[in-house]
Structures are given as C-alpha cells and as structure tokens.
Amino acid sequence: xxxxxxxxxxxxxxxxxxxxxxxxxxxxxxxxxxxxxxxxxxxxxxxxxxxxxxxxxxxxxxxxxxxxxxxxxxxxxxxxxxxxxxxxxxxxxxxxxxxxxxxxxxxxxxxxxxxxxxxxxxxxxxxxxxxxxxxxxxxxxxxxxxxxxxxxxxxxxxxxxxxxxxxxxxxxxxxxxxxxxxxxxxxxxxxxxxxxxxxxxxxxxxxxxxxxxxxxxxxxxxxxxxxxxxxxxxxxxxxxxxxxxxxxxxxxxxxxxxxxxxxxxxxxxxxxxxxxxxxxxxxxxxxxxxxxxxxxxxxxxxxxxxxxxxxx
Amino acid sequence: xxxxxxxxxxxxxxxxxxxxxxxxxxxxxxxxxxxxxxxxxxxxxxxxxxxxxxxxxxxxxxxxxxxxxxxxxxxxxxxxxxxxxxxxxxxxxxxxxxxxxxxxxxxxxxxxxxxxxxxxxxxxxxxxxxxxxxxxxxxxxxxxxxxxxxxxxxxxxxxxxxxxxxxxxxxxxxxxxxxxxxxxxxxxxxxxxxxxxxxxxxxxxxxxxxxxxxxxxxxxxxxxxxxxxxxxxxxxxxxxxxxxxxx
Numbered sequence: 001x002x003x004x005x006x007x008x009x010x011x012x013x014x015x016x017x018x019x020x021x022x023x024x025x026x027x028x029x030x031x032x033x034x035x036x037x038x039x040x041x042x043x044x045x046x047x048x049x050x051x052x053x054x055x056x057x058x059x060x061x062x063x064x065x066x067x068x069x070x071x072x073x074x075x076x077x078x079x080x081x082x083x084x085x086x087x088x089x090x091x092x093x094x095x096x097x098x099x100x101x102x103x104x105x106x107x108x109x110x111x112x113x114x115x116x117x118x119x120x121x122x123x124x125x126x127x128x129x130x131x132x133x134x135x136x137x138x139x140x141x142x143x144x145x146x147x148x149x150x151x152x153x154x155x156x157x158x159x160x161x162x163x164x165x166x167x168x169x170x171x172x173x174x175x176x177x178x179x180x181x182x183x184x185x186x187x188x189x190x191x192x193x194x195x196x197x198x199x200x201x202x203x204x205x206x207x208x209x210x211x212x213x214x215x216x217x218x219x220x221x222x223x224x225x226x227x228x229x230x231x232x233x234x235x236x237x238x239x240x241x242x243x244x245x246x247x248x249x250x251x252x253x254x255x256x257x258x259x260x261x262x263x264x265x266x267x268x269x270x271x272x273x274x275x276x277x278x279x280x281x282x283x284x285x286x287x288x289x290x291x292x293x294x295x296x297x298x299x300x301x302x303x304x305x306x307x308x309x310x311x312x
Numbered sequence: 313x314x315x316x317x318x319x320x321x322x323x324x325x326x327x328x329x330x331x332x333x334x335x336x337x338x339x340x341x342x343x344x345x346x347x348x349x350x351x352x353x354x355x356x357x358x359x360x361x362x363x364x365x366x367x368x369x370x371x372x373x374x375x376x377x378x379x380x381x382x383x384x385x386x387x388x389x390x391x392x393x394x395x396x397x398x399x400x401x402x403x404x405x406x407x408x409x410x411x412x413x414x415x416x417x418x419x420x421x422x423x424x425x426x427x428x429x430x431x432x433x434x435x436x437x438x439x440x441x442x443x444x445x446x447x448x449x450x451x452x453x454x455x456x457x458x459x460x461x462x463x464x465x466x467x468x469x470x471x472x473x474x475x476x477x478x479x480x481x482x483x484x485x486x487x488x489x490x491x492x493x494x495x496x497x498x499x500x501x502x503x504x505x506x507x508x509x510x511x512x513x514x515x516x517x518x519x520x521x522x523x524x525x526x527x528x529x530x531x532x533x534x535x536x537x538x539x540x541x542x543x544x545x546x547x548x549x550x551x552x553x554x555x556x557x558x559x
Contacts, residue, residue: 175427177431178426178428178429178431179413179417179418179420179426179429179431180426180427182406182414182417182433183417183418183426185403185406186403186406188405189403189404189405189406190402190403190404192365192385192397192401193401193403193471194414195384195385195386195389196363196385196386196388196394196395196401197389197394197415197416197418197471197475198386198389198418198419198475199386199414200386200418201386253405
C-alpha cells in the first residue's frame with residue numbers, strides 16, 4: 001500500500017466514523033450491521049479468496065457465534081467479554097472440523113458439503129427449541145459495557161462495532177502479510193506445487209476454515225448484541241450466499257474486496273428502496289451486470305484500467 | 313561413487329499397461345543424469361513414482377540411504393528433494409518475487425514461528441539473487457500468471473532451486489522455452505550445480521541440451537531402460553536410434 005492509498009484509507013475511515021452523527025437510528029443500525037457483517041465477510045474472504053476453498057456455509061458460523069452469545073448471556077448471565085472468546089473458539093473448532101471435507105473434495109463438491117453444513121446448523125437452530133428457542137428465537141440479549149460505560153445506545157454501539165472490525169481487519173492484514181498469507185495464496189493458486197515446495201496443505205486448509213469460521217463467530221456475537229434478538233432465519237443458507245456474493249462482488253482475494261462487497265449487499269438494496277416494488281429486481285440486475293463486466297469484482301477495476309483486457 | 317538416489321526395480325502399471333517396467337538407476341552426489349526417450353516411454357511416470365505423486369506398483373527408492381518409497385511430496389521436500397513439472401506450475405496470482413519466496417519459506421523455522429516472521433521470511437535477498445540469475449528482474453513484481461510461457465518456465469525452474477535442494481528432478485525444463493534461451497538455461501543449471509552442489513535428474517527431448525549438460529544419460533523405451541552411459545555412447549546406440557526413428 002503506497003502513501004496515497006494509506007491517506008485515502010484514513011480519510012474513508014474518518015468519514016465513516018463521522019457519518020452516523022448525521023443519520024437517524026435506522027441509518028446508524030445499517031452502518032453498524034455493515035461492520036458486523038464485514039467481520040464474517042473478512043473471514044470468508046480468507047477461506048475463498050486467499051486459500052482458494054469454496055464455502056457456502058459462513059452463515060452457519062455466524063449463527064453459531066450468535067446463538068452461543070445469546071444462550072450464554074441470557075440463560076447463564078455470562079459477560080459479553082467472556083462470551084466473545086468462547087464463541088470464537090467454538091467456531092474455530094467447528095471450522096477446523098468442516099475443513100476436513102476440503103481435504104478430500106474441491107470446488108462445487110466442497111460447496112455442497114458446506115451448504116449441507118449450513119442446512120444442518122439451521123435445522124438445529126430451528127428444531128432444538130429447548131436450547132435455541134426454535135422459530136421464536138432468543139430475545140433480550142444484552143449489549144455490553146466497556147469500562148463501565150454502557151453501549152446500549154445506537155451510536156456508542158456503532159463506534160464499538162466499528163473499532164472492533166478495524167481491530168479484526170488489522171489482525172487479518174498482519175496475518176495475510178506474514179508468510180502464512182503467502183502459503184494460503186500458494187494453496188489457492190496451485191496446491192500440487194505448493195505441496196512440493198513444503199507447504200503443509202492439510203494444515204493450511206484447516207487453518208483457513210478455522211480462522212474464517214472464528215471471524216464469522218465473532219461477527220455473530222456482535223450481531224446478537226446489535227439486534228438483541230436472534231432467530232434461525234437470520235442464518236439461513238441465503239445469508240451464506242449473500243456473504244459469498246459480498247466477497248465475490250467486492251473482489252475475492254483482495255483485502256478490501258469484502259468491504260465494497262458488503263456495501264453492495266447491505267446498503268445498495270436500502271439505497272434502491274425508492275424504487276419500491278422494483279428495488280430487489282434492480283439490485284439483482286445490478287449484480288448480474290457487475291459480474292458480467294467485472295468478474296474479478298469491483299476492486300479489479302483498477303487492474304483492468306492498468307493492464308487492460310479482462311479483469312478476472 | 314556412493315549412490316545419492318537409488319531407484320531399484322521400479323514398476324508402475326495401469327491395468328495391463330506397464331508404464332514403468334523394472335527401472336533401476338542411481339545418481340551420485342552432485343551428478344547430473346539425463347533421462348531421454350520417446351513420448352509415452354514412462355519418463356514422467358518414473359519421476360512421479362519417485363516423488364510420491366503416484367504410488368508405484370513395485371520397487372523401492374532410497375535417498376541418502378533412507379527408504380523414501382511412497383513418501384508424500386511434502387515429506388520429500390523436507391528431505392531436500394525438489395522438482396519441476398512437465399506443465400507449468402507457478403503461483404499465478406503471486407508476483408515473481410513472492411513465487412520464489414513461497415518456494416522456500418516453508419523450510420525456514422516452524423509454522424507458528426513463520427506467523428511472526430518478517431513478511432519475506434528473511435528470504436528477500438536470496439529471492440532477489442535468483443531473480444537476477446534467471447534474468448527476471450524487470451518482471452519481479454508482476455503476477456507470474458501475466459508473463460509469457462518462457463518466463464513462467466524460468467520462474468518454475470528458479471522456484472525448484474530456491475531452497476537449495478540436495479536433489480532436483482527437472483521434467484522437460486526446455487519445453488516452451490525460446491531456443492535462444494536454451495543455451496542460457498543450460499549454463500544456468502550448470503552454474504547452480506556447481507554453486508549449490510545438488511544432484512539433478514533431467515527429463516528432456518532437446519538432445520543438444522541433454523548431451524551438453526548431462527555426463528550420464530539414460531534412455532527409456534516402453535517403460536524400460538534401453539541404454540545408459542555417456543551421452544555420445546547412448547546417442548550412437550543403434551537401439552536408441554531405432555526407438556526414436558524406427559527401422
């Protein structure tokens with residue numbers, strides 16, 4: 001990243017921090033939701049974009065994180081700060097287990113294995129009423145306090161979620177800039193060569209799934225605190241598909257790809273609401289156009305302008 | 313000379329087809345051995361059987377006295393065995409420099425330790441030297457996939473030598489390389505053999521290249537070793553001529 005890009009990023013970060021000051025509560029909610037969603041999307045980008053594995057099950061981890069938080073906080077009265085690492089560890093462990101199919105199958109076969117996992121988790125959330133509340137969900141999930149300061153208000157929680165996603169992004173940036181990031185990319189680009197150059201493809205595949213799942217789990221904890229109520233529909237397969245869309249539309253394997261992609265997935269439909277009945281149709285059409293003309297995602301536009309030709 | 317790599321009675325069958333049929337060969341320390349033969353003679357299958365890419369039907373492989381038969385490519389790479397492939401195998405989205413670093417970083421320290429290592433894993437200078445040696449400086453920061461076939465082939469070969477392996481198996485290093493670069497590539501391999509001191513086994517169809525580079529040549533036909541010895545003797549062998557040119 002050159003100095004101009006660093007400056008541009010700093011300006012955007014400041015603008016995003018200032019914007020909620022001028023918005024009503026629904027606008028602030030959407031901006032907070034974007035931060036929360038982005039935690040899961042960053043994790044999915046590690047799995048799909050950097051390690052080259054396919055996953056249509058990210059919403060399952062989002063849900064596991066959210067339900068872990070909801071159950072532990074409402075039924076056992078545990079603190080948000082204790083629940084956060086517990087949910088991340090649980091999702092890390094489950095993600096590690098979900099990584100095993102990736103050692104045997106790839107591409108659309110792996111996509112279906114992760115899809116099956118998402119459906120399985122959804123059914124557990126819906127049918128295990130005693131634990132999850134079934135279709136009624138779990139309500140009254142409390143928001144945390146920070147050094148005795150309540151984060152109940154829309155703005156304080158926004159700044160909390162915003163700072164948290166920046167910290168998570170910084171950790172992932174550091175991880176992907178380390179030799180691990182290069183090993184993930186080697187695994188994505190050419191697993192056969194990667195193995196012959198000493199890359200432990202078993203370990204890196206499992207780690208990609210586990211770290212990506214932990215990110216989604218953290219996002220889920222924040223989601224439960226944001227909306228104060230969760231139910232299975234929030235973690236349906238369609239949410240996984242939208243997360244995958246966010247990663248691909250923004251630019252899979254590009255660090256800031258999920259940011260742009262999440263803006264498209266979360267905010268664009270809202271901006272299009274003035275079209276009333278047509279807004280989802282127009283949104284769908286916009287995504288099709290984007291994929292046809294920029295299959296490498298929005299961030300590939302710069303490469304297309306630089307190198308010309310296809311921006312794949 | 314004590315064998316460095318010793319392949320004994322290697323066999324690989326696919327049903328009734330014997331792709332490799334009882335091949336025995338040995339390679340000494342620092343030796344360069346050429347493997348020639350018409351298409352379909354079993355050269356690449358022999359390589360893949362030695363290197364754990366496929367499971368041999370019978371036979372054994374010893375490297376520095378250790379039985380390495382059936383070991384995975386990962387285990388072999390950790391023992392200092394490198395390779396190039398018949399088809400291009402580079403990391404297309406990584407830059408040339410990152411390709412070279414990726415080819416050696418996993419041999420530096422432990423996996424948890426590498427998470428906290430510098431981004432270039434301490435290999436930046438070595439990568440730059442290899443980039444210089446392989447005349448890739450002008451494209452060092454470009455994605456490997458954006459380069460020409462010949463340039464990618466050079467990256468492919470440079471990657472195999474990045475971790476300074478003790479044994480390298482090169483599968484058709486000249487394929488697709490501009491003829492004007494072939495002599496340069498031969499000189500490069502000769503230099504690497506001297507500086508790094510490793511042993512090479514080279515599959516190649518370019519006779520001039522193999523005759524000049526390899527003091528010892530093996531000719532395979534229909535999965536078997538038809539002839540072996542100094543390049544001139546193998547080239548003059550009537551059976552070899554018949555295998556290539558027919559009666």
